[in-house]
Amino acid sequence: MIITATPRYTRIIAEVWKPLTALFVWDVAVTVAYFVLPFKAPSLPLTLFGSALALFLGFRDTSAYQRWWEGRVLWGAMINASRTLAREVVTFLPYAREGELWDLKRTIVLRQIAYVHALRCQLRRIDPAPDILRFLSADEAARPLSRTNIANGLLDGTAGRIAKAQRRGFIDTIQQTQLERTMTDIANAQGGMERLKNTPLPNQYRFFPTLFTRLFCILLPIGLVETLGWATPVGSTIAGLMFLAVLQIGEDLTDPFANSVHDVPLSAMCRTIEIDLLQAIGDAAPAPLAPERDVLW
Template structure:
């Protein structure tokens, strides 16, 4: 996630420079044709076209931002639920003989959020899990298709084991299971966002109409701007291409790009809070790198 206050115009230009270059070449061709030929450019209602396209792109960008914001809200819920499960493990299992189980629940939650992060970003999962759990403890989850869910199931079994041993009562078990349900619901929402793209109409038509408008733009402007058409048309096209790109950048909040929800930083926040809850020393918080918080 970009956290600098100043706009990163260079980033936008870097993402749209290829279609922008094609647009500029097209503008030069159109300008040269209409200046050195007897044909006159037709009158095009560019104001109407542009207004409709702007509305279309606005609807699409709003839909994309809603997806991005929902991803951030779900991870906020995950942070809170992770703190809750650690506090419940610490308070419900204060006995010395339950120390290993208490520590196991906390470390499994830290491993869980990191496994979920890498799953959403389509990265290698087992390395993140083995940072916090031994190979033997992590193996049952690593054998699952959904490793993060396997870790959560393992945590549920350990809570049930604590009830069987008499370390917690039924009410405490139900409270901890309710927190696991909150965690599972947040994971399900994230997987829905990751695996369900925007409808095809939201993806194809804005792209098609934006490119079509950029093609028509110099034809409608050349009579007014003359030799300045390539500059004016390219600048106007940049605005629409940048708006189109914004929707592409936000539509997947877990794409592991500079526009991503900062999953690494939030997982480190969970790691710090949970390890400190059991008296262990965590790593330092994640800080922005060149204005980007990962």
């Protein structure tokens, strides 16, 4: 996620320079053809076309931003639920600083940290094993790593340990129910994230805005050449840049977990969970994740 209020123009140009270059070449070709081989430029209702296209692109960008914001809200819920789980485990289970009971507390909390990292990696389509093995032993990580949905495997294992604590008499059924309610909140948040990741915008939302924007950019110099003359390439390219930039915004926000500079800062939020949960059990915690070149990952 880019955290600066003012975007870097070099980054914007890097994302649209290819279609922008093609547009400029087309603008120059139309302008040269108009003066070398004079033709009557048709009267085009560019204002009407542009207004309709702007509304269309605005509606698409709003839909894309809603997806991005929902992803951020779901991860906010994950942070809160993770803190709640750690607090309940520490306070519900009897006090201990060593032995089986202490190991059970630490295991549940460390599994939750491994879980959020695994979920982050699954959403970004990268291997979660290295992050999981930072918190769990190879033997304990083997079973969830064998699952198709690794994060869900970790969550199932945590639920099993909570059930074991109830059978051993460490917690009562009311406390187990409360812990299960927190686990359900975590599972619901994961389901929402997977829905966003696995359900793209409808094809019409992706195909037609791109088609209409490119068509408008093709017609733009033809409608402007009589008015702007030799300045047509500059004027048409600048106007096209605005529409191409708005089109690109929708592309950038459609997938909030794309592991790009525009997505939800999953790494930073997982680090926040890691810090809070490690400190909840009295372990040393790393520093918060710092931005890299104005990007928080």
